Amino acid sequence: MAAWYHKVPAPKLPATDKRARMEGMWIKCDACGQIVYKQEVERNLEVCPKCGEHFPLPVRRRLDLVLDPGSFVEFDRGLESTDPLQFSDSKRYKDRLKASAKTAGEMEAFVGGTGRLAGREVSIGAFHFGFLGGSMGSVVGEKVTRLFERATERRIPAIIFSASGGARMQEAIFSLMQMAKSSAALARFRTVKKPYISVLLDPTTGGVAASFAFLGDIILAEPKALIGFAGPRVIEQTLRQKLPEGFQTSEFLLQHGMIDAIVHRKEMRDRLAQVLGLLA
Amino acid sequence: MSTFALDFEKPLLELEAKLVELKRHAAIGAGDGDGASLDGEIRRLERRCAKLTQEIFAELSRWQMVQLSRHPNRPYMLDYVQRLFTDWLELHGDRAFADDQALVGGLARFDGEPVMILGQQKGRSTKENLLRSFGMPRPEGYRKALRLMKLAERFDRPVIAFIDTPGAYPGIDAEERGQAEAIAACLEEMAALRVPVLSIVIGEGGSGGALAIGVCNRLLMLQYSWYSVISPESCAAILYRDSKKGEKAAEALKLTSRDAFENGIVDELIEEAPGGAHRDWEATAGNLRAAMRKHLRELREMSPEQVVQDRYDKFRKIGPITDSEAAQPEGEPARRWPQDRS
Ligand SMILES: [Zn+2]
Numbered sequence: 001m002a003a004w005y006h007k008v009p010a011p012k013l014p015a016t017d018k019r020a021r022m023e024g025m026w027i028k029c030d031a032c033g034q035i036v037y038k039q040e041v042e043r044n045l046e047v048c049p050k051c052g053e054h055f056p057l058p059v060r061r062r063l064d065l066v067l068d069p070g071s072f073v074e075f076d077r078g079l080e081s082t083d084p085l086q087f088s089d090s091k092r093y094k095d096r097l098k099a100s101a102k103t104a105g106e107m108e109a110f111v112g113g114t115g116r117l118a119g120r121e122v123s124i125g126a127f128h129f130g131f132l133g134g135s136m137g138s139v140v141g142e143k144v145t146r147l148f149e150r151a152t153e154r155r156i157p158a159i160i161f162s163a164s165g166g167a168r169m170q171e172a173i174f175s176l177m178q179m180a181k182s183s184a185a186l187a188r189f190r191t192v193k194k195p196y197i198s199v200l201l202d203p204t205t206g207g208v209a210a211s212f213a214f215l216g217d218i219i220l221a222e223p224k225a226l227i228g229f230a231g232p233r234v235i236e237q238t239l240r241q242k243l244p245e246g247f248q249t250s251e252f253l254l255q256h257g258m259i260d261a262i263v264h265r266k267e268m269r270d271r272l273a274q275v276l277g278l279l280a
Numbered sequence: 281m282s283t284f285a286l287d288f289e290k291p292l293l294e295l296e297a298k299l300v301e302l303k304r305h306a307a308i309g310a311g312d313g314d315g316a317s318l319d320g321e322i323r324r325l326e327r328r329c330a331k332l333t334q335e336i337f338a339e340l341s342r343w344q345m346v347q348l349s350r351h352p353n354r355p356y357m358l359d360y361v362q363r364l365f366t367d368w369l370e371l372h373g374d375r376a377f378a379d380d381q382a383l384v385g386g387l388a389r390f391d392g393e394p395v396m397i398l399g400q401q402k403g404r405s406t407k408e409n410l411l412r413s414f415g416m417p418r419p420e421g422y423r424k425a426l427r428l429m430k431l432a433e434r435f436d437r438p439v440i441a442f443i444d445t446p447g448a449y450p451g452i453d454a455e456e457r458g459q460a461e462a463i464a465a466c467l468e469e470m471a472a473l474r475v476p477v478l479s480i481v482i483g484e485g486g487s488g489g490a491l492a493i494g495v496c497n498r499l500l501m502l503q504y505s506w507y508s509v510i511s512p513e514s515c516a517a518i519l520y521r522d523s524k525k526g527e528k529a530a531e532a533l534k535l536t537s538r539d540a541f542e543n544g545i546v547d548e549l550i551e552e553a554p555g556g557a558h559r560d561w562e563a564t565a566g567n568l569r570a571a572m573r574k575h576l577r578e579l580r581e582m583s584p585e586q587v588v589q590d591r592y593d594k595f596r597k598i599g600p601i602t603d604s605e606a607a608q609p610e611g612e613p614a615r616r617w618p619q620d621r622s
Binding site: 076077078079080081082084085087088089090137138139141142145167168169171172173174175176177178179180181183184185186187188190205206207209210211212213214215227228229230234235237238239243244247248256257258 | 448450451452454455456457458459460461463464465467468469471472487488491492494495507508509510514515517518519520532533534535539540543545591592595596598599600601602603604605606
């Protein structure tokens, strides 16, 4: 996974700059090691102003960033897992869901709906990695499936931003089957001949990568995202060898012919609009 | 055949060894006059063997079933091909990079009717396992499968897929060549195939690497096979940070054929020979043949459009959820497969 940032105490500054010395106003970029003003990072779409590292962007900001103001209509908000296997490890799955909803501020790992992008209606959704690692259980699978079904019915383009560790272990076989369900809905969507743009974010792996995320008519990725089927730790453990530098990054995938283009966050909306203009 | 035995099989194998010994004595001493008493003893021992088999296998834990699914003497895909089909013609290669021997495919006849067969194939020896990557396909394996599925569709041949893999191969080369894309493409293309697809889990059904040949109209599972999102060892490595706790993970994942059946994922469970498929390949293949015959006959009644819609409906309904805000901004979209697909 690309670098994260973490909060650091304020650096020593002239006594006159009181505001900047407030707690939690500064963050350190793990990619370049520089200390940067938090508000500046926020203004810069959660991209490091010093080195261009893309930090995670909350799912609603992600959608706002590319859609016409006020055009997003969320669907399927109320979908909830029934915990069909009554899964429990060190914690009960039900409790994990509750805890995640609290910390992530989202009810599930995916938000989907419709909106307008450069004036064009689209069926659009994005993963929230902060909710159980963006994992796909029955709710996420259902939301993605409905996203494609809605796009099919209305004959409009589909766009998905993926950021996921893969299928959700706690719903076991049900999670696995969501890969088939969502891919089948996508197969059906192809008949209306509207583009499906898949945007791969950091990280996109496992069952999400191995289903709709890699089936885009156009596949874009943010810079330096971790993208692949097996996670790097799994591969390292299996092969008992160090992985090459830059393995499974967006740049690696572009070089190996697996994606169409790498797009900087601040150019994402324009690129999506361009694709829609050329294909939709 | 290896002499490998699982711990819980050992009492049974010991008893059977006694039986073999007794039968040998009976054969030698047939003319000595005590043949009759030995006959009685043999029959008694045979009954005890049958009873013990029943006792051991009536209450297997999920982990024991996983062990059976991996039994080194268990029949693999090509063993079933040999027993259930005629006129087998293996077809090689993805036409782009290589021929992956972990995923085998080809044409053959089932009850005289031409069909396309796909399946992961494990090896019996160390050498063969290296060649077949322990049944873990690479992208070229999935791309071969995809090529053969399209071939089957073009010539209106049903697809029969034998699932037996711990998962897709996790390696540098597999990632470089697009493992995720290769699996994803299989899922989508299979969903849209205009010919019947019958998938059968014969051993291990591990993650997307198994599902890639599992988007089917009918899913069958052998009694001692498993199917889940992850292997129990990998699950344990993540949940308990200890890959040796597979037994615990197997319970949590509820991964057995019976679990899958109770969860509505599987259409029919296929009974194995007493003591497991490895104890009698012919009997197990016979049970499988009967089920395949029934399902293929039913699927052959459907039009290409019905076959695609049937498959869509099968997967569309999987995923238990509730909706606390049942009223949508607008009505639910219809789920019919458009008829105009060319
Ligand atoms: Zn930086």
